[in-house]
Amino acid sequence: MSDAVSALRNLFEVLPDACIVVDEGGKIVLANAAVRRVFGYLPDELIGRDHQMLLPQRYRESHARLQAQFMQQGQAAAMSARPSLPALAKSGDEVPVTIALATIELGGARYAVAIVRDAATARVRPGDAPPQSQSDALTTLGNRLALSRRMQRAIAAGRPFALLFLNLARFRAFNEQHGHRIGDEILRMVARRIQTQVRADDLAVRIGGDEFAVLLDGVASAALLEPRATALADSIAQPFRVSDVSGAVGVNVGGALFPRDGRSEDDLLLAANLAMYRAKRSNRAFWIEPGGGAKP
Template identity: 45%
Template sequence: MRQACSCPASRAGPWGFARLSSGGATMTRKGVVRVAGPWSVASPGLSPTADLSMFKGFSFLSGLAGLMAWPGRRALAGLLWLLMAWSPGQASPLRLVHLPEGQSLTGQVEVLVDPDGRADLAAVRASQSFTQPLQVLRTPGDDQVLWLRVQVQQTEPQGDWLLLFPSTAMHDLVFHGPFNQAGEALAAPVHTGLSQAFDSRPLGSERYAQRLRLPAPGIYTVYLRVQTNTAKTLNLQIWDTARYLASRPQKLLFDGLCYGVLLALMLYSLALVRGWHDRSSLYYVLAGLGAFLTLATYNGHTAHYLWPGSPWWIERSYVLAPALWVGFSALFGGAFLSEGASSRWRWLELVKLGLLMCAVAIGFGGMVGWMELAQNILEASAVAGVLLLSGLAFLLGRKGFQPAFWYLGGRLVLFGSVVLTVVISRGWLNQPFWLANGLQIGVCAEAVVFALALSARVRELQVQRAELRIHAEQMAQVAATDPLTGLANRHGLEQAAAGLLARPGQQAVLMIDLDRFKPINDSLGHEVGDRVLVEVAARLRRAVREADVVARLGGDEFVVLLAQVLDLAQLEALATRLVQAVSQPMVLGDARVQVGVSVGVALPPGDGRALKDLMLAADQAMYRAKRQGSGFAFAVR
């Protein structure tokens, strides 16, 4: 039974690869490439293999080619065509076997190009122009329509299988079949893809899958109409349905663990933002959000859970989420690495600005529907951003900014995981788990390394702040200290008094002036005079308690601020002890000198509450003691 397909016609976008006609190149039966005319000639009807010249090539090359002029794109297409080998004719059916990771269809898929996108299923089934590529398929994008034919052979009495696209990002996809050897369709067509709501996907799977219920042994054929507006790698697989459904919870669990790592690191960085008001940590959080949305989009979870009924958002999230990631990653890299530059580094600013402009262009292209252009800019800017920022990080690390090496490590971890994923997607290695999860493993690893980089940077900031605090304390101590005696100066006394005089209890202020100091200073010189002042300061310091404050106001004037006085008798005993201690003779080298001392005592609140008032009252009492020769005197209330 033949069924017609009413799928939309393709449209040629201005930024895609040039479409090749069947006259552009042909393949002989011996596999020799024959070039037969201009590369861009278009012809109606179905084309066998010419357009498949653009299936090969890395994402970066295709992205670069999308930005090249038309001649450059034609040349790149021709180069990739010459690098390929094809096997014409009918493919041997794939014998279905039960494997834990499914069966790869690489080398088993036959391809037919539909240049104008109008071919129906009947014409496709009747076509003899299918060609079988020997390696992994890659669609050219630009809304090109391809028909794929897969033949499988079942040897068991019956089977339940899934034809699976590992990708979640196909613009338009129609499954036809399976057809038995009599040409009868065993299932209705399934129309799905990014252009459709999420509930169009069979089994509710994030990845596109067609269920093949095969009732008897034999050969069965499936046709797929594929239309993409960006270049895609097609790694088709056949799974046992039961095995696939059993593996889905494990995949969801792994995805959840990766999301949890990203969210935990984002919360940790939010704490750094709150505690340190750090721009780098803020941009790290926003870049992590972009990475989270990108992974969730590539895994099909945003389509499944955020906007399942909106094909517009489903398709555009594949470029809008990465645009956020690219932009905020550029801001994070710029802010993080700028800490290691002594001044605004012109190259760093230029790289950051260029990546931000690319992110804006990607977002704009996605919003207006220029998906291939947006994808090309995304791929080129991602590679360029990694290389340029890694190079700048290496240079800063060589200059002594050690956190730059952590940043470089994070970039290289992600880059390595992407390269390995590309290698596996090309069929050069057989690692299905890494193919399905390599990108998010790399993203999580990069996020962890970047978190370590932020921690290293925070440690440096903590060291710098501690050094600044110690330096500030030292400067404050210098500003409050008499350089000759090491006692507090007037500023230090005022600072100490602000706290002591506000405490409960009885304090006291003692003004001290030396007698016979000036003749010693004049006759023996300033050096001896200074030594006398240092000795007097030491004797005063030994005579009082640790909590009391001893200060030198200048010249031979000193002040003692007592933190706590029990009674007047104790205060009189202390004043007497101070007079006796200072009056003891001093032996300073060859000189033997002796000074006297006069002490005035003031008590708050009777003699005043402020330090200024108490010092004035104590000063008057000190001059009275000097006149009377009594050694000390209390202020007159």
């Protein structure tokens, strides 16, 4: 690595977003600590490797052509102007990200600089509370406050939505056997898988521990909700590898519909929570009361 590129390290380490520097051959020459939060890799695991390892296979051929063109003629591309794009995490999961790109010349060589942000953290609008007050520090999903405010707005507007309450199965065994570091990585992996199943107008949050929730905007019937919930459960249950630990976690999902199952935040959370316990007792991935209204 050139001295000029090394000089960038201190700058990049203070940035909250993942920063990756790539040489003209496509090799990663610098990555900051935040790459772990987005991709699951330690910085040293990326140095010297082809940056295409961070792309899903189906995009690599077209990206190689675009990358060569960008290195020659690259213009800075603002993160806010780009759509959410899929990246490939260490776990094998696709992660929705936004990317800002630029080229720089250092020591007579040209490099591409990518600033990568988890798309889930890029959705805070002017007038909302500061991001840290509505986001989960571990997973960068929303938190309980974000869910509460979103539910209150939807209820006040009379806009139909579905609420899913998720509780992981077998997670505690991994946490107890392998420690909190592995447990935290598994929770981040689950969060990324949840994020791939939600749309821009939906909201995914971590309630706490191994519990998550998803608000699905405009979903007004059990018939529409069931395939979404099933796809979510199937995604979470796929095998994973975190560090040197391989395995799979399951999930029980309970659903509730506004206004069918309640007209207040508390009633809907209770309905979804009770439905989740019904799914757990029935050994099913998903449960929603057929006729409406949660039953203990």
